[in-house]
Amino acid sequence: MNIDSVDIVTEWDIVAARQLGRNEAKKVGFGTVDQARITTAISELARNIYLYTGKGNIAIKEVTEGNLKGLLVIASDEGPGIADVRRALEDGFTTSGGLGAGLPGVKRLMDDFKIETVVGEGTKISATKWLR
Template sequence: MPQGKAAVIRSDLDIVIARTLARDTAKNMGFGAIDQARIAIAVSELARNIFLYAGTGTVTVREIERTGRRGIEIVCEDQGPGIANIDIVMQDGYSTSRGMGMGLPGAKRLMDEFEIRSQEGVGTTITCRKWRM
């Protein structure tokens, strides 16, 4: 499997670039239009969080295979302030920005697997995957 392609997030435009990278990868892998949209929306939300809360970071998109199944993996990494309480930010309706985004719980619902690792003062890594049916 390829190593993946990364988008550096530093601006609003970079969020669009990351979203397009994820959608194009999913399309090339044969994901249907609905799953392509789900993946793109999740990546938009995660990249926006990098920009808003950490200022800069990366979104890496790669094809993966596990037990004969193909999927897409997105790894979002930053060296921002970290998340003090992951349980709170994973509650529906929680927002620190008062934005209209769906937040991390919404991004999680759009993907098949979703993991957060975060340490205050060090940064956050979110890994999510969508499997082809």
């Protein structure tokens, strides 16, 4: 199993994270559209970490389940946590002045999406894209 990760501290780390994601997606064998989906999702997750928590990590690994091959992206941070997960997953909800596409967008771009968060301790988001 292949694990790679990037610590997100500066704006440049967002670029590094999505470059890593794009390379891994290519290696697994995703087509151009899925590569764009994965890269974009990682960019959104990394930017969330950079904007809201100051420090965190994006880990990317290849996963298999039966005959299925996929790429798992884990975004973890030790930030303030998300107080209202349901609202954070609503379209158009934003606290940063962006377009508010963040989390619901990531959910749509990937196949599986899981969010674990504790207020005051941090957030862990796992998102998987399966190779069709």
